[in-house]
Amino acid sequence: MKVLERLQKVIAQAGVTSRRKAEQLILEGKVIVNGNKVTELGTKVDLQHDEVIVEGVPLEKEEPIYFLLYKPTGVISSVDDEKGRKVVTDFIPTDKRIFPIGRLDYDTSGLILLTNDGDFANLLMHPKHEIYKTYIAKVEGVPLREDIKKLEKGIHLEDGRTAPAKVKVSRSDKKKGTSIIEISIHEGRNRQVRRMFEAIGHPVMKLKRENYGFLNLKGLNAGDFRELKPHEVKRLRELAVT
Template identity: 45%
Template structure:
């Protein structure tokens, strides 16, 4: 019976149809409501029906749907390759490096000048779990910067800085290795804004020379060469799901709002207290209203009309006096 399945492969009917390539989720909802879908020989028109495509026969317009095989790849993105699926300039994309017979997309984008671990899949649910900020999945980066950041500067990265779009901070930021004219840092982020690490380090005066992502949650890049890929094992996929579920159960990290700040500016100083504004509510004095004794205050326009009449009367009396003389 539709709606009675509860196995790990169970999902809402419109989602199953969308993943089978029938159409968008909204389009699949319309198809269901039109009575064109059968589950185990019974027509289903109720949205939200839960089915198991591995155990139940699902047809649309009499044609049985094929459940698409989920594919998962780990790839070491080289510098110069773009993460987006659609590039108007025709540059090499991450998905071009993976052989595919179905539409694939990336999880956890990296900018063109960055390199390292990126996941390529056709599993939209897993992509949402790993990429959405509410899950708070940790991503680890090794970053080479010009110069030698001081302990206070590293602390500022971890304490957080303000950007135009909001307050951002690293989960952790520590010195990994010292070089002659540069240093390698290990930075962990829970959410990723556009070029977040580069912009945070620019705030403290250090240019990023090299940026490489080495892990997403429990998944490590390991020894995968630049530009190469491999398929994830079932145990690795299971570990990613379990990790994202656990992080969601803990609760996503709270984000601070930037308020009304000018783009590109920051007044944040670690350890410095800021003045608090007086709260609205019972603790704030209210202005007393004047008691007019029940009489309504005349409108401004009426008062102006009264003044105009007085002026006219004065002019008329002056003319009358002049004539009498």
């Protein structure tokens, strides 16, 4: 029995790319099904019975896998690096093509998710899906309450105003001139947390992502990883669409 699904969804679930990019590849005539070039987005296939070739590479049905990694600092959030630096996929021994969902800066540590499920990754990264990520930042100086309020309300950056953030000052050391601040945001702009603190005049000295939605780093040290449980994957999907 054939279980038919849209071609772009099958490509995304195979870990090749996101569904949106898969649609583009189909429209560009770069996808072949059973020897025929396909350019219709409504095409449905069953990867167990149909041969699908994307940009000359046959698609193989892979079981989706999902990992949580405690990324150390000094690691690139990518599958490879032209400068030969360590990347997040180096920490997870698997023969499947996994990739990070979103990114953490080279000098930021903490929780990052990896998968071979492009559709799932695209779902979590879509701007309209407000999944909060919590960071612990060590910053220069002691921010005033009015500065914290700016972060909470949203602050103007060069790429637009940020969404309201949840901010809590854990502790401040006036002698050392530093503060530890917990900040939760649901956006994913490049170096966003660092730029937000720079905008209020308190640059980040050290940054760690502690939570991704309900997920945390409990029981893990830097460089450790674990596979997500099925109920965690299901809950992430639910978080993204609510």
